[in-house]
Amino acid sequence: MAKEITSRVNDYSQWYNDLVIKAGLADHSSVRGCMVIKPYGYAIWEKMQAALDKMFKDTGHVNAYFPLLIPKSFLSKEASHIDGFAKECAVVTHYRLINDPNGKGVIVDPEAKLEEELIIRPTSETIIWNTYKNWIQSYRDLPLLINQWANVVRWEMRTRLFLRTAEFLWQEGHTAHSTDKEAIEETERMLNVYAEFTEKFMALPVLKGKKSANERFAGAIDTYCIEAMMQDGQALQAGTSHFLGQNFAKAFDVKFLNKEGKQEFVYATSWGVSTRLIGALIMAHSDDEGLVLPPMLAPLQVVIVPIGKADDIAKIFEKFEPLIKELKAKNISVKFDDDDSKRPGFKFAEYELKGVPVRLAMGMRDYEAGTIEVTRRDTKEKSVQQFEGIGNYIEKLLEDIQANIFNRAKTFRDSHIREVNTWEEFQKAIEEPGFISAHWDGTPETEEKIKELTKATIRCIPLDNPQQDGKCVFSGNASKERVVFARAY
Amino acid sequence: MAKEITSRVNDYSQWYNDLVIKAGLADHSSVRGCMVIKPYGYAIWEKMQAALDKMFKDTGHVNAYFPLLIPKSFLSKEASHIDGFAKECAVVTHYRLINDPNGKGVIVDPEAKLEEELIIRPTSETIIWNTYKNWIQSYRDLPLLINQWANVVRWEMRTRLFLRTAEFLWQEGHTAHSTDKEAIEETERMLNVYAEFTEKFMALPVLKGKKSANERFAGAIDTYCIEAMMQDGQALQAGTSHFLGQNFAKAFDVKFLNKEGKQEFVYATSWGVSTRLIGALIMAHSDDEGLVLPPMLAPLQVVIVPIGKADDIAKIFEKFEPLIKELKAKNISVKFDDDDSKRPGFKFAEYELKGVPVRLAMGMRDYEAGTIEVTRRDTKEKSVQQFEGIGNYIEKLLEDIQANIFNRAKTFRDSHIREVNTWEEFQKAIEEPGFISAHWDGTPETEEKIKELTKATIRCIPLDNPQQDGKCVFSGNASKERVVFARAY
Numbered sequence: 001m002a003k004e005i006t007s008r009v010n011d012y013s014q015w016y017n018d019l020v021i022k023a024g025l026a027d028h029s030s031v032r033g034c035m036v037i038k039p040y041g042y043a044i045w046e047k048m049q050a051a052l053d054k055m056f057k058d059t060g061h062v063n064a065y066f067p068l069l070i071p072k073s074f075l076s077k078e079a080s081h082i083d084g085f086a087k088e089c090a091v092v093t094h095y096r097l098i099n100d101p102n103g104k105g106v107i108v109d110p111e112a113k114l115e116e117e118l119i120i121r122p123t124s125e126t127i128i129w130n131t132y133k134n135w136i137q138s139y140r141d142l143p144l145l146i147n148q149w150a151n152v153v154r155w156e157m158r159t160r161l162f163l164r165t166a167e168f169l170w171q172e173g174h175t176a177h178s179t180d181k182e183a184i185e186e187t188e189r190m191l192n193v194y195a196e197f198t199e200k201f202m203a204l205p206v207l208k209g210k211k212s213a214n215e216r217f218a219g220a221i222d223t224y225c226i227e228a229m230m231q232d233g234q235a236l237q238a239g240t241s242h243f244l245g246q247n248f249a250k251a252f253d254v255k256f257l258n259k260e261g262k263q264e265f266v267y268a269t270s271w272g273v274s275t276r277l278i279g280a281l282i283m284a285h286s287d288d289e290g291l292v293l294p295p296m297l298a299p300l301q302v303v304i305v306p307i308g309k310a311d312d313i314a315k316i317f318e319k320f321e322p323l324i325k326e327l328k329a330k331n332i333s334v335k336f337d338d339d340d341s342k343r344p345g346f347k348f349a350e351y352e353l354k355g356v357p358v359r360l361a362m363g364m365r366d367y368e369a370g371t372i373e374v375t376r377r378d379t380k381e382k383s384v385q386q387f388e389g390i391g392n393y394i395e396k397l398l399e400d401i402q403a404n405i406f407n408r409a410k411t412f413r414d415s416h417i418r419e420v421n422t423w424e425e426f427q428k429a430i431e432e433p434g435f436i437s438a439h440w441d442g443t444p445e446t447e448e449k450i451k452e453l454t455k456a457t458i459r460c461i462p463l464d465n466p467q468q469d470g471k472c473v474f475s476g477n478a479s480k481e482r483v484v485f486a487r488a489y
Numbered sequence: 490m491a492k493e494i495t496s497r498v499n500d501y502s503q504w505y506n507d508l509v510i511k512a513g514l515a516d517h518s519s520v521r522g523c524m525v526i527k528p529y530g531y532a533i534w535e536k537m538q539a540a541l542d543k544m545f546k547d548t549g550h551v552n553a554y555f556p557l558l559i560p561k562s563f564l565s566k567e568a569s570h571i572d573g574f575a576k577e578c579a580v581v582t583h584y585r586l587i588n589d590p591n592g593k594g595v596i597v598d599p600e601a602k603l604e605e606e607l608i609i610r611p612t613s614e615t616i617i618w619n620t621y622k623n624w625i626q627s628y629r630d631l632p633l634l635i636n637q638w639a640n641v642v643r644w645e646m647r648t649r650l651f652l653r654t655a656e657f658l659w660q661e662g663h664t665a666h667s668t669d670k671e672a673i674e675e676t677e678r679m680l681n682v683y684a685e686f687t688e689k690f691m692a693l694p695v696l697k698g699k700k701s702a703n704e705r706f707a708g709a710i711d712t713y714c715i716e717a718m719m720q721d722g723q724a725l726q727a728g729t730s731h732f733l734g735q736n737f738a739k740a741f742d743v744k745f746l747n748k749e750g751k752q753e754f755v756y757a758t759s760w761g762v763s764t765r766l767i768g769a770l771i772m773a774h775s776d777d778e779g780l781v782l783p784p785m786l787a788p789l790q791v792v793i794v795p796i797g798k799a800d801d802i803a804k805i806f807e808k809f810e811p812l813i814k815e816l817k818a819k820n821i822s823v824k825f826d827d828d829d830s831k832r833p834g835f836k837f838a839e840y841e842l843k844g845v846p847v848r849l850a851m852g853m854r855d856y857e858a859g860t861i862e863v864t865r866r867d868t869k870e871k872s873v874q875q876f877e878g879i880g881n882y883i884e885k886l887l888e889d890i891q892a893n894i895f896n897r898a899k900t901f902r903d904s905h906i907r908e909v910n911t912w913e914e915f916q917k918a919i920e921e922p923g924f925i926s927a928h929w930d931g932t933p934e935t936e937e938k939i940k941e942l943t944k945a946t947i948r949c950i951p952l953d954n955p956q957q958d959g960k961c962v963f964s965g966n967a968s969k970e971r972v973v974f975a976r977a978y
Contacts (some may be wrong), residue, residue: 029620030781036620039635042553064531067523068609068640068656072586074519076594078537086586090558091597092609093582095644097561097575105565105880108606117597120581120609131518131525147529151557151640159694167557187800297876316899341629370746466515 005353007010007288012232019282020161023291023353026278033166035158040354041162042274043299044278045169049149051201051296052171052273055193058387061145061173066127067120068151072397074126079252084218085122088155090166091117120153125219125244125270128392129252130172136176136266138257143186144176163236163489170274176266178413180245183267185381187243190271191224194239200460202277203294203406204228204284206238206414207435207484209460214444215268221245227459227484229413233433234457235486241271270282279489285378285405291355292378294405295398302334303356307344307363316362319387326391332398352377352432357401363386378405426473426485430454433484439479441472450474456485494842496777500720507567508572508771509650512780512842515767522648522655523975526764527842530651532788533767534658537973540636540690540785541660541762544682550634550662554711555616557640558607561617567740573707573766574611577644579655581607609642614733614759618741625665625755627746632675633665651768651977652725659763665755665851667747669734673711676732679760680713683728691766692783692895695727696924696973698949706759707945710734716948716973718902719772722922724948724975727769729758768978774867774894780844781867783894784887790825791816791883794844796833796852805851808876821887841866846890847883851876867894908971915962915974919943924975928968930961939963945974 005022006014020026025041037045053063069092076082089283096112099105121127128146139292153167173190177183188473191208198204206226216223220242228238246265249255253438255263286290297299304324306316320336337347344361351359361373372390375382376403385393416434429436440458451457465481472479495503504546509515514530527532542552545685558581565571584606585601588594610616617635642656662679666672680697684789687693695715705712709731738744744752774781784790793813795805809825816823826836833850841850849861853936861879866872867890875881905923909915918925929935929947940946961968 027620027623029556029616031558031560034558037554039551039553043551045554046552062528062532063535064528065526065534065658067518067525068642069518069520069523071520072597075586082586082595084625086588086595089584089586090581090607091586092579093597094580095578096570097564097578097580097608102597103667106561108561108582118579119586127518127520131516135517153557169554182785209524290838294919311536 005288005290008231013345015288016159016279018029019286019291022128023355024027025282026161028161031166035161035165035167037300038168040299041278044281044297045275048201048277049171050235052193052197053149055197055482056173059189059193061147061175063148064146065148065150066124066131068121070121070124070127071333072117072119074130075119077126078219078247080123081219085154088230089122090120090153090155092120107153120164122149122152122154123270123272124148124150124152124172125174125248125268126252129248129254129268131267132174132176133252133254134472136254136256139178139259142176142178142256142266143182145186146175147171147173152322157311160279162275162282164276168275170272172270172272175269176249176254176317177269178256178264180267183245183269184243187222187224187241187269187271190238190269191226191241194241194271194273195226197273198226198228198238198280199363199406201296202292202410203296204238204280204283205403205406205410207460207462208464209462209484211240211460212444212447212483214447215318216460219244219247221247224463224485225460227486228280228284229416229435229486230280231412232283232489233435233486235417235488236276236280236283237459237488238277239271242269244268244270284409286355289349289362289380290353290406294358295354295357295402298355298357299333300335300354300356301332301353301398302358303332303358304336304362305344305351306336306338306345307361310340312364313338313340319362321369323389323391325395326454330391330395332395345409347424348375359395360390360394378408417484420473421470424476426450427454430485430487435459435484437482437484438473439470439481440483441475441477441479443475446472446474450485455487457488459484459486459488494777494779497538497720503767504777505772506650507782507947508517508775512844515650517650520655524650524654524656530767531959533770533782533786534764536788537690537766538660539726541682541686543640544686545636545660548682549677550636550664552638553635554637554639555613555777557610559610559616561611562604563619566607566615567736570614570708570740573644578611579583579609579642579644581609593846595724609637611643612759612761613637613643613661614663614737614743618743618757620744621663621665621755622741623744625745627856628667628748630677631665631745631755632671634675635664636660636662640699643695649768651764651771653765657763657765659761661759661761662756665738665743666758667745667756668752669756672758673732676711676713676730676758676760679758680715680728680730681735683730683760683762684715685919686714686762687717687727687766688895690783690785691770691773692729692785692891692898693769694895694899696951697953698951698973700729700949701933701936701972703936703960705949706731708733709970710736713813717769717773718747718898718924718975719769719978720901721772721973722905722924724924724977725765725769725772726948726977727766728760728762731758731850733757733759734880741942746889762862772978773898775844777839778838778869779842781894782844782846784891787844787846788822788868789824789843789845790821790887791847792840793823793825793849793851794833794836794840795827796850797827797940799829801853801856802827802829805856808851808856812880816883819880819884821884837864844894847886849879849883867888867897906973910959912962919945919974919976924946924948924973926971926973927962928959928970930966930968932964933964935961940972944976946977948973948975950975
């Protein structure tokens, strides 16, 4: 095969990069840390967007759009928020270019300096809460359930395609409520929406939990997250949902008249997932031959490769025409690849690389016999099936593939969570792929120390955690529950 | 009515602003020239996006995403391009904030200065052609038919909600071709797509034409445009499609191996429409009571206002339930407004303001009689109809409204294009609302002079222009065809 991919066992990280580039998902750009999302990668994002957008609307949210640029002073209004984002802000200072008086192209016009610098949004809490101030007067204006699809910029020093880029695409929900109870319910509702999306569409099992104080979003009272396990056993945070309490309402003075006629600060949530999910999708399921895409997010679900001379292919196409119609009517995307400049073997490899879930092949022998070769991408199993009734077979097969990819990932994940009880066990276990379930004394100091010594962070405190007395794996102090540690992307 | 709107005859411009704000489409933000697109305005944009995106895909295009930030040197590579955009560039110069050593919040870290400044894209030709360089080697890689949905920033000094804002949302198509003929065909194809979209979905008739050299896109060989007439007779450029020739390919050294085995520069097009279309939609159709939205873009198409006490309303709802199901099955959006905190008269005014195409009202008298009051927003006509079979009636009525809004706009437009033959006539005509069709000698000097004297610009040289000998309305020099002049947004 022309497009060689590094194998996972040799170099997992290089395997990932090879795959992203060679499957045509994204490219590095000439702008430091910014990627180009290529059509095939963007098509996956469009499918993710469509599914999520529907789930957001089904839970009562509407979309809106807020400015890209945020006055520097807004960002500083919530103290821990600015602490969290100051180090990675792209700053606009001028608004005009002029010809270089020395004749060397164009320069920034020193006369066109902004009075106050503008920050390209790293997230939009501040500009949005500054706006909500004008939209909220009374409890009748609440809840406000708004989502935004947007680009954001965080000047990351070490970037990786999809997983960590200076600019990325995401959605950010920002809701306003009249009680903390309602806001917490919303935070949890959206966490569940994310978990449902990743499990149902991405075929990716996730742990739902809360972050420790150290890992909380800058400005949140509580950060909920979903954590997924990649094939190398590392964790990837796939989505977060924040209960912000009254922090931003206080910073931007957003009050409402409650039912009792009293002024009160508004309660807030925010929640987001990003193009990072595409990275998670790749890392969770793909193999050394290329992408393995769950059918529900695959841009192309079925490809048909006819084999033979031009005359044969015309005949085969005629035979396939009703099937193509049938599949399209079932909302299954399908392509008949009659490109005669490429050999079938090359095409097979190409569609494996691209992760097309089902490949159909037919030569004249199959044609005569009324049979067809069906290959599923997830297991690479080939089988010969009767052509008659193949439409329903494919529909069922796509469901099987979706389920199988999920089950495979879940089996892998579940068999790679280790309970450990001593620091020796912990140190040994962290060198193996997988998550660690261990007691922790609840202090940021212990958490920091463990991170320093092992590069493991607390991924989450699982929501359905059983309470049990134990001793912290590091300090030996009393603990009430186990938390999940892992090295993470 | 609580939300008073300035009338069009009193102050057209204020009427427009009132409408945008009071119908809840958009708001000014705290960032100079940037708007907040509110949920109701954004819902219109989503409908526009869905329709356009389908049309782009049906004509063979795919979506992708390119970086927001463009190195300053890229922007300067095409000489007329930088001339056109230099004056309105937002420039990123730094990538970090730090605590002010004087304790006054945060400041831009002087240590974190970028080696080369980055420009927030005002349009993406340069970053995209710098990327295409890596994607195109041979004629087999062509055509490349890519579209991007994105935000752009142009630092406009005078801004107006939707019509001209520092940041706006748009789509930009960027295609690459192996021949000039194919690129010109693409340019024209996308102009036709835009015209079909504005006429079919926005109910807005447009003139298709080419721009004069003065009005061309910075970097284009030819700019095609669609021009619409607003209710005050002014022109609004609703979309442009550019034939870029080999300008950007030469600037970024993008060559391909043609079928004859020779290296050749690639031919390019670009084309875009933006959230400006929402401004056009409002200005073209709405009235002193509020928005008039064509049903195909209305976020809510049918509203039902029940009249009576709580018991009555429960009965009425029961009666409507099957209709609501029926309408939804027909893909017609419908809302049953049983909010008892607002009186029917208030609701009527509110839905007029919001431009909901069809309003249904039912009190107990109608209920008993098996009738229903139907009000169409475009003509404000009220009629009493049999409830039986009302679903089909509404479906047909929505089509009628869509057609009527288009026809009304077309009749207005057609009756406001004046042929003038002398400079005196021109000067008089330009003070009246409408377009002027006049001979022009084809020189930028005459065009400039006319603009200076009358504020009228050449909106376009219509594509289907009959060739006829004449004399330039200003210079008296020979002319071969009439062009369209108007004052414009």
